[in-house]
Amino acid sequence: MSVPKTIHPLPVSGPRQKDDTKIALLFILPASIGLVIFYFWPLVRGVWLSFTSWDILTPARFVGLANYQQMLQDPVFWNAVRVTLLYVVINIGVQIVVALVLAVLMQRLSRSVILRSVVLAPYMVSNVVAALVFLWILDFQLGIGNQLLASMGLDRIGFFTNEAWVITTIALVNVWRHMGYTALLLFAGLQAIPDTVYEAARVDGASELRMFFSITLPLLRPILGLVLIISVIGSFQVFDTVAVTTNGGPVDSSRVLQLYIYDNAFGQFNFGYASALSVALLVILLVVTFLQYRVTRAGQTDLN
Amino acid sequence: MKVTATALRSRSRCSLGAAAAAALALSACGIQDSEGTVDLDYWLWDANQLLPYQECIDAFEQKNPDINVRISQYGFDDYWTKLTAGFVAGTGPDVFTDHLARYGEYVQRDLLLDLDTQEATSRIQPEEFQEGLADLWTGPDGNRYGMPKDFDAVGLFYDTGTIEEAGLDPDDLKDLDWNPEDGGTFEEVIARLSVDANGVRGDEEGFDPDNVAVYGLASNGSGGADGQTQWSWLAGANGWAHTNADVWGDEYNFDDPALHETLDWYFGLVEKGFLAPYEEVGTDPNLQQQLGSGQAALAADGSWMVNTFAGLEGIDLGIAPVPSGPAGHPVSMYNGLADSISAQSENPAEAAELVAYLASTQCQNIVADAMIVFPARPESTDRAAQAFAEQGIDVSPFTDLIEEQNTLYFPVTDQFGSINSFMEPIMDEIYIGNRDPETLIDANERVNSLLED
Known part of the structure; x- marks a missing residue:
């Protein structure tokens, strides 16, 4: 960033600042256009549609708060909220712990690139394929999983067909798929922790476990918070795995919010109501994200 | 074969115009040629029936060289999503296989053409099909929204x-x-x-x-x-x-x-x-x-x-x-399927020609010989039953019920x-x-x- 050689050098400070703003705006422009067209406009339109009755084939009709009133009285909606929360708790709870252990092992035990690739492999498989594979593995009659159970003299389990099991099964299938990716993100965060801290700890005679809880965890907190926020948002939007394996069943035990939204919109043409449900999901996510951000203090680091 | 037939026909039109004014007619001829061929889209979901219907459509195109039919098959679940999207975007098919569980919603939204408004389809009488089939496809307004093609039991x-x-x-x-x-x-x-x-x-x-x-x-x-x-x-x-x-x-x-x-x-x-x-x-x-x-x-x-x-x-x-x-x-x-015409079709007359042909004895016999479903026309139903019998399969458990009208209609409601x-x-x-x-x-x-x- 040296000053360009010009014939008549101008005072550097004033005009250059002005130039920067222009060029900065120019650089931001393409992304802004995309953001406005593909994010803000649909968002505004979606919120507007939640106040209408619309079947996408005939013009939307303004109905005020009717969709929201219906939603508050809709037992399937409240059940969907409950089921989705249950899913998120199991999915994120297990995933973060497993991913953290994987990341620390990758950092402290072996830094093999091959191992890292293997851990990431499930993430390369599409959600639908992963779901289908597990659907077969865990099939009540034909699945190898259940045949294994039977051969050990245990009862077969309806992993995808029993109300008590279905959400846990789906949550764990997605843990399997996502843990490598989450582990990799956390691994990147671990790299940022200076080795000198560990060296000092070792000199003080700290154990591996003590180092984990006193050094790794506190210093990883901002990254952990960020990863948590991102994966919770993704987790709330679970759809494909459910659509492929149970389609919301048995009864409503796996009817998560996204599936209910989809069914209302594309199955029953109730786009107005589906929009209201989507706004509800947005509000839930905003609240959850805000709380997480505050609790984890993801914006600050203790490294300085 | 098909191409030659079209070419021959347009050439004869051309020469007629050429007699009047050579240069002008030549350009007019080109326009007429492109306007002369009408493209229709036909959709269905049953992969098993793609073959017999392709055969029907080939025969139809041979009889109507100015109509070109594109046939598309999609799996049952995707079919309805695609169809809805097609209606919204105005890119849907002209003619499509319709199901009783769905057509009520389309009728409600004025998406289907009343078959009596088109000459080719209005000629076909409800009595030509198995008893009651046409009723299933008559809207609450008394209009006909689907031409029966088959039935099942x-x-x-x-x-x-x-x-x-x-x-x-x-x-x-x-x-x-x-x-x-x-x-x-x-x-x-x-x-x-x-x-x-x-x-x-x-x-x-x-x-x-x-x-x-x-x-x-x-x-x-x-x-x-x-x-x-x-x-x-x-x-x-x-x-x-x-x-x-x-x-x-x-x-x-x-x-x-x-x-x-x-x-x-x-x-x-x-x-x-x-x-x-x-x-x-x-x-x-x-x-x-x-x-x-x-x-x-x-x-x-x-x-x-x-x-x-x-x-x-x-x-x-x-x-x-x-x-x-x-x-x-x-x-x-x-229950039975039918062919419906989209109200958005730009060529309703030609679409009606296609629907009429698909409901004709000729096409229904082709479907009968393929032994997949029972065609809606009684004579074609018999033909299908016979074809099944030749394979050693007695289908009278189905057909007897229909003949004795021991039936319960699929719920057709809004x-x-x-x-x-x-x-x-x-x-x-x-x-x-x-x-x-x-x-x-x-x-x-x-x-x-x-x-x-």
């Missing part, structure tokens, strides 16, 4: 070997009767056909209903709002119908005790060990798989599956009529999509055993309020 599919192993004769299955109290001879048969892990049959002492190897009756799930291949034939034989009218009823009858006792009996089979529990079959049951792998003995399924069952390895296919019931005769759901979405989890709950069929009285109120919307 429900029957009991089995492997002759399995029946004989149980010490029964296929003839024993011909005149079964059923009632919701003790299940009649029908229950006796499915009890006999059920076998537990120790080889004990369902009608023998010591049968273990919790450890069943072969279920007497195959499960096709809970059936949602229509129960077509699940319980509709039993409820029908018990004198029940879905709604208060043959078509376009404005009230559902889910509150009727005749249905409740039917469901009590049907889903009660799970406890007896004669029907697989929900946990085993899940949300996507497969009757052919259950019969083919020997997990179930009798499968109630639609006539459109005859060929699929016949193709199962190691199965010597037999078909029995559904049992008779308190109504005094057997009842099967009577809002069927929403009603089915609402009823499906409820029926699943009854199947699982967590809900009493009598609670359908409350559900029915909700269903009827959906209809009023």
Whole structure:
């Protein structure tokens, strides 16, 4: 960033600042256009549609708060909220712990690139394929999983067909798929922790476990918070795995919010109501994200 | 062949114009040529029927060289999403295969063309088809929105070997009767056909209903709002119908005790060990798989599956009529597909020509020979029955029901999509055993309020 050689050098400070703003705006422009067209406009339109009755084939009709009133009285909606929360708790709870252990092992035990690739492999498989594979593995009659159970003299389990099991099964299938990716993100965060801290700890005679809880965890907190926020948002939007394996069943035990939204919109043409449900999901996510951000203090680091 | 025919025809038009004014006519000729050929899109979902319909369309194009038909086939679930998207974007097909469960919603939104407004289709009379089929496709306004192409009924599919192993004769299955109290001879048969892990049959002492190897009756799930291949034939034989009218009823009858006792009996089979529990079959049951792998003995399924069952390895296919019931005769759901014309089609006259041809004896005979479904015209139905007979498959269990009009119409009402979405989890709950069929009285109120919307 040296000053360009010009014939008549101008005072550097004033005009250059002005130039920067222009060029900065120019650089931001393409992304802004995309953001406005593909994010803000649909968002505004979606919120507007939640106040209408619309079947996408005939013009939307303004109905005020009717969709929201219906939603508050809709037992399937409240059940969907409950089921989705249950899913998120199991999915994120297990995933973060497993991913953290994987990341620390990758950092402290072996830094093999091959191992890292293997851990990431499930993430390369599409959600639908992963779901289908597990659907077969865990099939009540034909699945190898259940045949294994039977051969050990245990009862077969309806992993995808029993109300008590279905959400846990789906949550764990997605843990399997996502843990490598989450582990990799956390691994990147671990790299940022200076080795000198560990060296000092070792000199003080700290154990591996003590180092984990006193050094790794506190210093990883901002990254952990960020990863948590991102994966919770993704987790709330679970759809494909459910659509492929149970389609919301048995009864409503796996009817998560996204599936209910989809069914209302594309199955029953109730786009107005589906929009209201989507706004509800947005509000839930905003609240959850805000709380997480505050609790984890993801914006600050203790490294300085 | 087709190309030459078009070329010949346009050339003759050309020479006519050339006589008047050479230079002008030449350019006009080019325009006429491109305008002369009309492109139509035709959609269907059944991959098995793609071949016979391609044959029909080839023949149609030969007769109408100025019409070019593009045929597209999509899987059943994607089909309706794509169709909706097509309607929204104005890129949908001109003509498409339509289903009774869906067409009400399209009629409601003025998306279908009244076939009587087009010359080619208005010539075809409803009486030309199997009794009642045309009624199913007549809207609440009396307009015709679909040209019947085929129909189906429900029957009991089995492997002759399995029946004989149980010490029964296929003839024993011909005149079964059923009632919701003790299940009649029908229950006796499915009890006999059920076998537990120790080889004990369902009608023998010591049968273990919790450890069943072969279920007497195959499960096709809970059936949602229509129960077509699940319980509709039993409820029908018990004198029940879905709604208060043959078509376009404005009230559902889910509150009727005749249905409740039917469901009590049907889903009660799970406890007896004669029907697989929900946990085993899940949300996507497969009757052919259950019969083919020997997990179930009798499968109630639609006539459109005859060929699929016949193709199962190691199965010597037999078909029995559904049992008779308190109504005094057997009842099967009577459902049929039709071709509809999109109201958005830019070439409705040509689209109507295509629909008329697809409903003609010529095309229906092609479909009959393919032995997949029963074509809507009686003479073509007979032809299909004969073709099946030549393969050693007796389809009279289906056709007799239609001839004697022992049928129950598929529920054709407004809002069927929403009603089915609402009823499906409820029926699943009854199947699982967590809900009493009598609670359908409350559900029915909700269903009827959906209809009023």
